[in-house]
Amino acid sequence: KQWYQRRVRGDISLSECNLITDVGIQKMTSRLLLLETLDISYCVNVTDYATKFLAFSCRELVRLNIAGCSQLTDTSVSYISGGCHYLSHLNLSNNVNITDKSVRFLRRGCKLLQRLNLQLCPKITYSAIQRVEGGGCKVSHSIDINALKLGPMLPLSRTHKRPMSVGYSIFPIPSHG
Numbered sequence: 753k754q755w756y757q758r759r760v761r762g763d764i765s766l767s768e769c770n771l772i773t774d775v776g777i778q779k780m781t782s783r784l785l786l787l788e789t790l791d792i793s794y795c796v797n798v799t800d801y802a803t804k805f806l807a808f809s810c811r812e813l814v815r816l817n818i819a820g821c822s823q824l825t826d827t828s829v830s831y832i833s834g835g836c837h838y839l840s841h842l843n844l845s846n847n848v849n850i851t852d853k854s855v856r857f858l859r860r861g862c863k864l865l866q867r868l869n870l871q872l873c874p875k876i877t878y879s880a881i882q883r884v885e886g887g888g889c890k891v892s893h894s895i896d897i898n899a900l901k902l903g904p905m906l907p908l909s910r911t912h913k914r915p916m917s918v919g920y921s922i923f924p925i926p927s928h929g
Contacts, residue, residue: 763789767817770796777802781809788812793843794820803828807835817843819869829854833861840864845871852880859883 764780764787766772772795781787787810792798798821806813813836818824824847832839839862844850850873858865870876 762787763791763815765791766795767791768794773797774799774802774805778805781806785809786812789815791815791817792821793817796820796822799823800825800827800831804831807831811835812838814838815841819843819845819847821847822849825849826851826853826857830857833857837861838864841867843869844873845869847873848875851875852877855880855883 762784764784769792772792774797777792777798778801782805790806790810790813798818800823803818803824808831816832816836816839818828821828826849829844829850830853832842834857842858842862842865844854850870852875855870855876858868870881
């Protein structure tokens with residue numbers, strides 16, 4: 753193996769790089785095994801195939817931003833939760849194909865997750881958010897004010913079960929004790 757395959761640590765941002773593809777992600781992640789932070793947000797050509805290589809090559813990832821990668825599905829989150837056990841920050845916002853299944857995968861595989869951004873993920877239900885809260889993790893969620901301009905989309909009660917049209921940002925609340 754080459755010297756850079758084991759010794760290079762660092763952060764890479766390819767945000768909004770429309771030219772990056774699954775093959776590019778595969779080649780990059782196979783060489784940067786100790787990568788700690790990766791931002792490929794709004795790289796619209798990235799698919800579940802790329803996250804498979806990312807998750808099983810870059811097992812040291814601490815922060816991952818895949819917001820707005822419109823082709824990603826729950827399969828990507830399954831790969832991430834299976835390979836990236838050191839993740840503390842994950843941004844999945846603005847991914848329309850992410851569902852409650854992803855929340856379940858993350859609860860099982862990413863035990864060190866401190867911050868999870870699910871804003872503008874319309875297939876995430878309020879009950880999934882409640883399950884995260886009920887799992888012993890102190891959780892706060894916020895509503896994207898811009899989404900409110902679209903009309904009356906807020907649930908009338910905390911037992912609301914249909915998918916929400918607004919987003920959530922989930923993160924533990926620091927304890928003051």
